[in-house]
Amino acid sequence: MKGLAKLARGHGNVGLMDAAEPSAMPGHVVIEVAACGVCGTDIHIHDDEFPTVPPVIMGHELAGIVADIGEGVTRCAPGDRVTSETYFHVCGSCDHCRDGRPNLCAERKSIGSGVNGAFARYVLVPEQNVHALPDGLTLEAGALTEPLACCVHAVEMTKLEPSDVAVISGPGAIGLLTSQVVNAAGATTVVLGTSADERRLAVARSLGADHTLNVDEIDPAPVVRDMTGGYGADIVFECSGSAPSAATCLDLVRRSGRYAQVGLFGKPIAWDLEQVCYKELAVSGSNATVPSAWRKALSLMRDGKVDTAALISDRFALDDWRQAFDVFAARSGLKTLLDPQA
Helix, strand or coil: CEEEEECCCCCCCEEEEECCCCCCCCCEEEEEEEEEECCHHHHHHHCCCCCCCCCEECCCEEEEEEEEECCCCCCCCCCCEEEECCEEECCCCCHHHHCCCHHHCCCCEEECCCECCCCECEEEEEHHHEEECCCCCCHHHHCCHHHHHHHHHHHHCCCCCCCCEEEEECCCHHHHHHHHHHHHCCCEEEEEECHHHHHHHHHHHHCCCCEEEECCCCCHHHHHHHHCCCCCEEEEEECCCCHHHHHHHHHHEEEEEEEEECCCCCCCCCCCCHHHHHCCCEEEECCCCCHHHHHHHHHHHHCCCCCCHHHEEEEEEHHHHHHHHHHHHHCCCCEEEEECCC
């Protein structure tokens, strides 16, 4: 089969390769991939800013149909509509695994970076990773379960309250999903973007954001202060992976507030850590997902509280992956999907 792979370490070194179709070994499931999202991590892999074990087929945001099951598999059957968690291997015995945080396991190997992923017609995953998609949810919308689970985990880390005013900086796919999760929890959302994000800010409003601000035209600080009696945002979510955005978030969060880093920068940035002390901030970072976040993400989609389909803007065949990556990098769309079967 054909797969889009990181062929060797170094900048670039991404291309199509031939690979054997995976076999359903015991305890594992083969999924025929219907759609797989292009993630910022895939761009970081292309730029050699994220560790991989090449040659390895990329892609981890997937949905598809169960094509085959291995010996002992009982939770799904051929023909089921599913998505999958991304950790192909964790040790299962370290403190992190036993605490329900396999994302922090030192032995973690994920599809798309440590083992072959879903930018191919078929992908092999452990049975325990497989989740049935809610009835009525399209396979394309289901491919966004993984980024939604990442956002659910990020929000859970902050102990968000319904009374909170939350700033979400960066209206890309992660920011728009985070905004919907925050809204579903009952908090007030303020989504920030730049002039280049006008279309994305419009989508944020259509998806329920309480307020949207173009920071190139409006200084968000007085607006947020007016909303909060002069105090500032209770919590800020930095979702863009941009140094200026991180600085803005530090400025907008109230004293004794919470700062959540969700976006990845791909490189070190300058950050005013003294503000963490002066404001007595609680700072959290979130790394991928935990199993509980997948259950909640699927529930939010099932109940119509989060709309992932509205974020899908572009679809490309696997052969057109360069164009798909260019669209992502240019921020001309929202969520780009690759179809390995096209």
